[in-house]
Amino acid sequence: MGTTASQLGKDLLSEYQELTFLTKQEILLAHKRFTELLTKDEKDLPNTRVPMERILTLPELKSNPFRRRICHVFSTCEQKDGSLTFEDFLDLLSAFSDSATLEIKSHYAFRIFDFDDDGTLDSGDLEKLVNCLTGETDDTRLTVEEMRQLISNILEESDIDKDGTVNLSEFQHVISRSPDFVSSFKIVL
Amino acid sequence: QVQQMQVPVVSSTESWNFGGGVQSYFLFLRFLVVLNFVSFLLIAAFVIIPSIVFRSVGSNLANSTPEDCMEYNPNPQGLEVFYNYFLDLLSGTGFMEYSYLFYGYYNNTMVEDRNFSYNIPLAYLFTAVFYFAFCLICIIAMGTAARVAVATGGSAVGNYSMIVFTGWDFGCLGDRATRLKQKNIHYRLQVDLEEESRNKRAAALTLCQKIVLYSLRIFMGFVAFGLIIGAFYGIFEATNFSQGILGLIIEYLPSIVITAGNFMVPLLCDQIALVERYSPSTTIIVALLAVFLRLVSLGVILFTLWSQITCEGNTSSGDCELCCWETRVGQEMYKLTLFDFLINIAVLVLVEFPRMLVDNWSNKLAQWLGRQEFVVPSNVLGLVYGQTVVWTGALFCPLLPLINTIKFFILFYSKKITLFNNCRPALKTFRSTTSTFFFLVVLLFGWGLATVVMVYSLAIHPSMGCGPFRFFPTMWSIVPTSFYNLSKTTQEFLFFIGSQAFSIPLFALSVVMCYFIALASVYGKSVALLRAQLKLQEGCDKKFLVKQIEELSRQLQISKHNAGVQD
Numbered sequence: 001m002g003t004t005a006s007q008l009g010k011d012l013l014s015e016y017q018e019l020t021f022l023t024k025q026e027i028l029l030a031h032k033r034f035t036e037l038l039t040k041d042e043k044d045l046p047n048t049r050v051p052m053e054r055i056l057t058l059p060e061l062k063s064n065p066f067r068r069r070i071c072h073v074f075s076t077c078e079q080k081d082g083s084l085t086f087e088d089f090l091d092l093l094s095a096f097s098d099s100a101t102l103e104i105k106s107h108y109a110f111r112i113f114d115f116d117d118d119g120t121l122d123s124g125d126l127e128k129l130v131n132c133l134t135g136e137t138d139d140t141r142l143t144v145e146e147m148r149q150l151i152s153n154i155l156e157e158s159d160i161d162k163d164g165t166v167n168l169s170e171f172q173h174v175i176s177r178s179p180d181f182v183s184s185f186k187i188v189l
Numbered sequence: 190q191v192q193q194m195q196v197p198v199v200s201s202t203e204s205w206n207f208g209g210g211v212q213s214y215f216l217f218l219r220f221l222v223v224l225n226f227v228s229f230l231l232i233a234a235f236v237i238i239p240s241i242v243f244r245s246v247g248s249n250l251a252n253s254t255p256e257d258c259m260e261y262n263p264n265p266q267g268l269e270v271f272y273n274y275f276l277d278l279l280s281g282t283g284f285m286e287y288s289y290l291f292y293g294y295y296n297n298t299m300v301e302d303r304n305f306s307y308n309i310p311l312a313y314l315f316t317a318v319f320y321f322a323f324c325l326i327c328i329i330a331m332g333t334a335a336r337v338a339v340a341t342g343g344s345a346v347g348n349y350s351m352i353v354f355t356g357w358d359f360g361c362l363g364d365r366a367t368r369l370k371q372k373n374i375h376y377r378l379q380v381d382l383e384e385e386s387r388n389k390r391a392a393a394l395t396l397c398q399k400i401v402l403y404s405l406r407i408f409m410g411f412v413a414f415g416l417i418i419g420a421f422y423g424i425f426e427a428t429n430f431s432q433g434i435l436g437l438i439i440e441y442l443p444s445i446v447i448t449a450g451n452f453m454v455p456l457l458c459d460q461i462a463l464v465e466r467y468s469p470s471t472t473i474i475v476a477l478l479a480v481f482l483r484l485v486s487l488g489v490i491l492f493t494l495w496s497q498i499t500c501e502g503n504t505s506s507g508d509c510e511l512c513c514w515e516t517r518v519g520q521e522m523y524k525l526t527l528f529d530f531l532i533n534i535a536v537l538v539l540v541e542f543p544r545m546l547v548d549n550w551s552n553k554l555a556q557w558l559g560r561q562e563f564v565v566p567s568n569v570l571g572l573v574y575g576q577t578v579v580w581t582g583a584l585f586c587p588l589l590p591l592i593n594t595i596k597f598f599i600l601f602y603s604k605k606i607t608l609f610n611n612c613r614p615a616l617k618t619f620r621s622t623t624s625t626f627f628f629l630v631v632l633l634f635g636w637g638l639a640t641v642v643m644v645y646s647l648a649i650h651p652s653m654g655c656g657p658f659r660f661f662p663t664m665w666s667i668v669p670t671s672f673y674n675l676s677k678t679t680q681e682f683l684f685f686i687g688s689q690a691f692s693i694p695l696f697a698l699s700v701v702m703c704y705f706i707a708l709a710s711v712y713g714k715s716v717a718l719l720r721a722q723l724k725l726q727e728g729c730d731k732k733f734l735v736k737q738i739e740e741l742s743r744q745l746q747i748s749k750h751n752a753g754v755q756d
Contacts, residue, residue, distance in 0.1 A: 063367040064359065096359060109354070126353070133357055134375035135368065142375070146382050150349055153385075158350040160734050171354065173734060177727070178355040186360050 020094035029189055030093050033058070034086050052082035055089075060187050065132040069112045096187035105185045106175040110168050120165035126151050214568055218601050221576055224327050225594040228320055232587050235316045239307055240295055279527060281520040281586075290523070292585045293516035293655035310657035310667050314647070317584045321640055324580065328633055352377060417485075424489045445528070483574040484638055487525075487581065491642060494518055513655040515585045515646075522582025522589060529575050530596045534603065541607050568604070569631070572597070577635030581642050 008031050016027050035043065037055065042048045052071045061067045071082035074092040084092070094100060095108045114121055115128045127147060134140050142150065158166050158174050166174075175181050277285050287294050297310050356374050361367050394402065427446040498514040579593040647665045651658040658664045672683065685691055 059362060063364045064361065065367065065371070066357070066359075113354070130353060130378075133353065133371065134378065135371040140371060140375055142378065142382075146379065149382055149386060150353075150378060153349045153382075154353060157348075158354075160731055161738055166350075169734075173730070174350045174354050178351055181355040184355065184358040184360065188360070 016090060020090055021097045021099040022090065022094055026093065026097070026189070027090065030090060031086065033189055034089050047085055049077060049083040049085055050089075052084075055082075055084055060189060065135070066112055069115065073108060073111045093187070093189065096185065098186065098188070102176065102182055103172075105182060106172045107168070109175065109181075109185055110171045113171075120167045121171065122165040123151050123155070126154055126166075215601070215605070217569065218572060218597060218604070220327075220331060221572060222594055222597045222601065224324065225576075225579065225590045225597060228323065228583070229588075229590040229594055231320060231323065232316055232583075232590060235312045236295070236309070236587055237289060239312065240289065240309060243307075243309070244296065279524070281523040286516060286520070290586060290588045291516040291519045292587075292657075293513045295587075295657045297657045297659060308667075308671060310661075311671050313587075313657050314664060314667055317643065320583060320590075321580070321636075321643060324636060328629055328636060331629060349378070349381065420486060421489050424486050425493055483570060484577055484635055487574070487577060488638060490521065490525075491518075491581070494521060513652045515652060515656055518646075519582055519585030519589075522578050523586055523592070525578045526575065526582070526589065526592060526596065529571070529578070530600070533571070533600060537603050537607055573631050573635050576632065577639055580636060580639030583639075584643050584646060 008028065013024065013027060016022070017024060020027070022030070034050070037050050037057070038048060042050075052068065052075075055071055056062060056067050061070065064070070068082065070092065071084060072080065074088050074095075075082045075084055076088050077083050095104055110121070111117075113125060113129050115125045116122075121129070130147065130150060131141060134142060155164065155166070158170050160170050160173070161167075281290065285291075289295075295309060295313060352374065356377075358370060361370050423446050494514075494517070498517075575593065575596070579589050582589045648663055650662060651664055653659050658667065661667055661670070672680065675683070
């Protein structure tokens with residue numbers, strides 16, 4: 001699948017439309033925004049990887065506390081450096097789009113929150129997650145005692161099989177009762 | 190003008206920052222501004238404007254003073270020093286005293302034409318009575334609304350996984366919004382955790398610890414009680430002392446002492462509550478109870494004034510009556526209102542603003558001081574106290590609602606400014622849902638106090654030197670007097686209103702009203718019930734899932750077993 005970075009072919013466009021939840025306009029806009037991130041010589045190369053640091057300059061991601069995790073989850077790079085190709089980028093936007101289903105959204109949310117990529121949310125993951133939510137600085141972080149209590153409460157509530165971690169189905173079970181998760185798990189360019 | 194006051198915390202992203210308690214404070218403040226403004230319109234329409242009109246039309250209208258009038262000359266002749274004007278403005282004396290501001294200036298004009306009659310004293314009285322009734326209706330109407338909010342808005346404590354897993358809004362753009370969102374989540378988590386840990390700790394106490402705690406509480410209760418008594422004694426002494434001697438500070442002494450007491454005692458009570466280790470929600474109730482202290486201190490000042498006016502209940506000797514005591518009470522309330530306002534502004538300019546500058550200037554010093562908090566209970570107490578003073582004084586100082594409207598209006602914007610520039614969300618947790626209800630209860634208490642004062646003043650002898658009621662033995666006696674002056678048909682009509690034919694439909698109407706009010710609260714209850722059911726449902730779901738998992742694992746074992754058998 002060769003992407004000429006400057007122009008998006010017609011059949012490619014319709015293929016992308018098939019494979020993602022995005023509309024034609026959204027894909028074109030995504031393409032435009034993505035090419036803006038490329039340097040001059042990269043523009044001529046097909047399938048360029050944009051390094052994570054440059055992706056993170058996008059205002060939509062810039063101040064998001066989960067920005068690095070998002071890049072890592074959607075990156076198909078072998079080295080796990082979080083760099084994105086245009087197709088990775090479309091994947092990202094598709095998962096965060098309006099029309100993505102709850103199933104898909106919760107799946108990606110789980111992977112974003114799974115900081116050590118081991119397939120379950122253990123207490124280390126939960127601690128990092130809470131720190132992202134409350135802010136990383138010392139005065140915004142919860143105290144050690146509060147954190148311990150919070151994590152044990154979360155596990156008490158959602159860890160149904162009592163194995164000390166929250167797995168994907170348990171996570172999705174919690175998510176399914178939140179009416180506004182679909183609307184809050186959204187990034188629109 | 191009033192409609193434009195946007196509750197700052199309601200709007201957009203800001204609401205994340207300070208939580209529901211602060212928001213309900215601003216809603217309450219806005220409610221009071223509207224209430225005062227409408228009351229002013231009422232008083233202006235029926236008392237002030239007719240008075241002005243009749244006064245300008247001419248003095249040939251019936252406006253007489255009784256023969257045995259005592260000397261009342263509020264306008265001393267002679268040269269006035271400029272600063273005297275300033276003093277007069279602050280204390281409501283001098284040129285302020287004999288004006289539309291106070292009771293004493295109003296005439297007992299009764300205009301009677303062939304087809305038009307207007308009786309100022311009667312209008313004055315009825316407006317005052319109606320004003321009180323109107324305020325009561327407003328409070329109750331808001332109360333029923335608040336009760337629904339209490340039932341529906343009660344957030345489920347302990348839904349931590351929901352907050353953590355679905356709390357983040359990925360659509361947050363910009364550093365500011367992100368930080369606000371983070372603060373909000375942090376705040377919510379902290380509130381819930383704090384409450385839970387308190388409950389746990391309270392449950393885990395041993396008997397010995399409990400005894401120590403309770404004896405500590407009782408001891409601290411005595412200390413608080415002593416402080417309150419001391420404050421009352423101070424107010425009593427100051428009010429007595431300030432009589433007769435001139436000078437601004439002495440004139441203002443009661444106000445100063447009350448304000449100082451209000452400032453110090455709740456602060457100490459806070460410390461005491463800290464020592465006593467109540468749960469956060471109880472601490473808030475303790476803090477709200479401090480408003481009763483404020484109101485009772487107002488009661489003390491009224492009592493002292495009363496003892497001066499009536500010679501401690503001994504009304505028979507007329508010598509000791511203050512000339513035009515109604516104006517004197519009005520002045521006292523005017524001073525309290527004004528002083529309260531000045532203190533608020535002074536705290537804003539002299540304490541909060543410099544602290545903000547310190548915060549910006551040096552990090553170390555700021556850390557040592559800590560950032561300022563916006564403490565909701567004490568701020569609400571201030572409002573209720575101000576409103577009660579206005580209610581108490583409204584009979585004697587008809588323009589007080591207007592002054593209070595302006596005061597609260599300015600307060601609204603200055604509080605908004607300090608909130609956004611100087612404060613951080615309070616560390617002390619404060620749930621908005623229960624608080625709204627408490628605000629109204631406390632406000633109702635203030636209203637009750639003011640009503641007692643009004644009813645009492647209607648029943649005692651008005652001063653003869655001034656005011657619309659100088660001819661009457663009591664203020665209320667105007668009502669029967671004018672009733673018997675009415676034409677035959679009107680009298681019959683009024684008797685009809687008092688009769689069964691009218692009062693039964695009225696009763697029916699009030700029953701219907703009560704029904705609707707009850708309905709509103711029932712809706713609230715049913716929502717709470719549904720919430721409880723939702724929780725129950727959750728338990729069922731969990732059971733179902735566990736069953737699923739068990740089944741799956743059994744199947745897994747069976748297949749493994751089968752595989753083992755095949756091997």
